[in-house]
Amino acid sequence: MVEFELDMYQVAAVAAIMFWLGSWIVKKNAFLSKYCIPAPLVGGLIFASINTVLAASGMMVITLDTTLQNILMSVFFTTIGFTASIPLMKKGGKQILVILFISVVVLTLQNGIGSSIASLFGIDPRLGLAVGSIALMGGPGTAAAFGTIMEGPDYLVQGASVVGLAAATFGLIAGSILGGPIMRRRLNQLALKELAITKSEVAVTKNEVVDIEEVEVEREKKALGMIRTSSDRFVWAAMLLALALGSGVVLSNIMAATGITFPAYMGSLIMGAIIRNIVEAVGQRHPNEEMEICGDISLSLFLAMAMMGLKLWVLAGLAVPIIVILIAQVVFMFLFSYYILFKLLGKNYESAVQTAGFIGYAMGSMSNAMANMQTITRKYGPAPAAYLAIPIGGMISDFFNAVIITGFLNFFT
Template sequence: MFELQLDMYHTVGLAAVVFWLGNFLIKKSALLRKYYIPAPLVGGLIFAIINTILTASGTMTISLDKTLQSILMTVFFTTVGFSASIPLIKRGGKLITLILFVSVVVLTIQNLIGTSIASLFGIDPRLGVGVGSIALMGGPGTAAAFGATMESPIYGVESATAVSLAAATFGLVAGSLLGGPTMRKRISQLEQKNQIAMDEVAATKEEGASTIEEEKFETNSTRFINAGMLLALALGTGVIVSELLASTGITFPGYMGALVMGAVIRNIVEATSRQYPDYELNTIGEVSLSLFLAMAMMGLELWVLADLAIPIVVILIAQVLFMFVFSYFILFNVLGKNYDAAVQTTGFIGYAMGSTSNAMANMQTITRKYGPSRAAYIAIPIGGTFSDFFNAIIITAFLNFFT
């Protein structure tokens, strides 16, 4: 069988084409837009299917160089580290801290559910982590990153990327479907008690519409160069931190040191009252994530999902049931049992099962009808962003425990 081998330049170029293909299809599909399926996921899956058909038919196989995939993964998670701003948490007050605490509790339970059910089916419990907070609280980017980490010689978990990305795709859809219906009865009860103000609905429509628009910002070359240099500093010093972490005897992903240094450097910059290029670093992170995720999807071995289909489905059903029960009976009450709590809970379901985009869309659906909830629009995006930082640490702890 003919084998087409692509080097790292061919691979990253093809990843860009795959991204554009996914973006084009999303613009043409209301269904894909509704559930906020990322463009790299769509385009990459199409390539993976074509490659699978070619390989299975004996026609040819396409081999991808993963050198730049690993680098882009590290760059992305370094920008995640840069998001951990202590002053930002303080400005958000107790609510952001509470949302962050709840996120840590939920992602831990997601992993406990995944590993427990995986063990019952006699499969590697670390695959259960892949169908836990890696895919759900983490989303497609974390799924692709930790999937590759789990498949590395350090852990040796077969099929981890395919399983994690499949679960993450399910999570994106579930996060949208579960949000509104879960809080519908609670909101109806509040409405009957006249606890929802209706006089600002029109204003909220404008507010909600802007929250999930493509983010725009003004910049210049100096700010982008500064962002690049801060990123380079975090990557370089992160290697030293990774070596120190390795000396503890605990296995951490290769990017963990850079992620930690991203957080340290950001807070040093803010403490010295220097201008911090947050939008620029976020943009670099988005580019890195898009290319990295496209490459990860392109390299999927889809046939491995067949043997694991039943355990994965059972775990995902359990995750959905847990999220519904926790959100309806616990989280809503913890957050205050009022309208803001209902909106926040809906948003929390969005990012705890899928992504921040799902969270914002869930909240927008409610606020357009019932009125504004400014606290939710502040706490949920920030809490969701910070949860990625702690998620990486807790995932690592679970993987090491079962290794």
């Protein structure tokens, strides 16, 4: 069989092409667009499918240099470290801390469910973690990153990438399907539907909904890099990233001396959090938008590369355990959100919107969370507290997710 190898520069070029192809397909496909399926995932999957067919036919196999993929993974997780802002949590108040605490509890339970059921099927419990918070609370980016780590020399968990990304894709769809219907049922039960439906309030409600829509448009523009920021602030963000990456290597070496296995990016992630809080403590403004764009760029390329290198045939032998775990995760999320979370958050309209948003990012991504909340607020009226607590609490939970996943991996190793 002919082996065709792409070096890291060629891999980057193909990843960019797959990203553009995926973006075009997502825009043209209502299903993919509705459930916020990432463009790099779609494009990368096409490449992986073609490569699988070529290899199965004995014609050719394409191998990829993963050097740049590993670098982009470290950059992506370092930008997550920069989201852990103590002043931001204080500014958001008690509700953000509540959402953050609940997120940590849920992601821990997701990992417990995944690893336990995997053990019952006689497979590596660490593979069950790939169908836990790695894929669900973490989303496709975290699934791809930890899949790479788990398949590496430190853990040797075969199939972690393809299992995690398959579970993450399912989670994106499930998070959208569950959120709105579950909370609409609660709203109807509590007769809250009439809150925004009086003639005297119609005009005000419409204006507020338009404001929410405008916020969503701005968020989408940021994700596409359409909001212009000064070159100085981009340089500032890049220098902070470089500092965190470099000092993070030193911290990782110190952490490795403890005898506990940590992912290579862990030191940089922690240093990102430390540096951000130092920057804010001395009165400097942290470049949030620029850091977010750097994270988006690194994640998009990294996710495309990770998808391109998937060994899709691994899924065939693990289909039944994965399906059982995913069903258990959906049942857990329904029961927890409907009977516990809604009540914990206050049993009112705001708590219903927050619960719908929580389901979105706990099963898929923040894009799903915002879509779930927007579906409800467009029909019933604004929920400003939810639009503050869910994005910030969910964003900071990514930091804790990475730490807790590492703890689970070391426990089972």
